[in-house]
Amino acid sequence: MNRALALAGATTLAAATAFTATPALAAATVTTRVANLAVTPTTVTKGSSITLKGQAQKLAKTWTATPGASVVVFFDADGSAPNTAQRTLKADARGNFATSMAPQASGYWSVQLKATSTNKASTSTRVYVKVTAPAPSRGSAIVMPKGSVNCPSWAPIKGNASSHIFHRPGQRFYAKTHPEMCFSTPAAAIKAGYRASKI
Structure with missing residues (x-):
């Protein structure tokens, strides 16, 4: 009887020892950061690309590169909207990363390092990129800045917005006209609601 109790006690002790010997999963302890983040250019025409690049780093007495982050x-x-993930990259052997994007709207770009079993997650500062409308294609009208005197060579016809009259090169009032609009052809001016100057 005593032997049976002793065996049962030994079994219970072994089970308890086995249970407590299994280590708990450790929380990530290493601090990380995104260093040297560059987003260029910060003003871009819609449809054009921007480049984001930087380096993933971790703190180990000093900041060092994090390969493959x-x-x-x-x-x-x-x-105006929550951050949305656009792309996931892998840092190279030196911790560097780079990618190109074609933004369709103005807004803020940032980069996040994902957490691992040892490294903490971190997020970069946000960089604002302004997206502007593309310039009118050649063959159509172009709005001119206030005070303009000359039209571009591809759209030489001057349009006066107040009178809705257009002037062709060589006509009497062409040189004196400060155009609010310029057109590549008389047909383009007429389509926009302008009429030809008679002199």
């Missing part, structure tokens, strides 16, 4: 690019449309 998982990097997520985020975009926040003009600050």
Whole structure:
């Protein structure tokens, strides 16, 4: 009987020892950061590309590169919407990453390093990129800045917005006209609601 109790006690002790010997999963402890983040250009025509690049780093007495780090690019449309992930990258052997994007709207770009079993997650500062409308294609009308005297060579016809009259090169009032609009052809001016000058 005593032997049976002793065996049962030994079994219970062994089970308890086995249970407590299994280590708990450790929380990530290493601090990380996105260093040297560059987003260029910060003003771009819609449809053109921007480049995001930087370096993933971790703190080990000093800041060192984090090879192969998982990097997520985020975009926040003009600050009016939550950040949305756009692309996931892998840092190279030196911790560097780079990618090109073609933004369709103005807004904030940022980069996040994903957490691992040892490294903490971190997020970069946000960089604002302004997206402008593309210039009118050649063959159509172009709006001229206030005070303009000359039209571009591809759209030489001057349009006067107040009278809705257009003047062709060589006509009497062509040189004196300060155009609000310029047109590539008389047909383009007429389509826009202008009529030809008679002199």
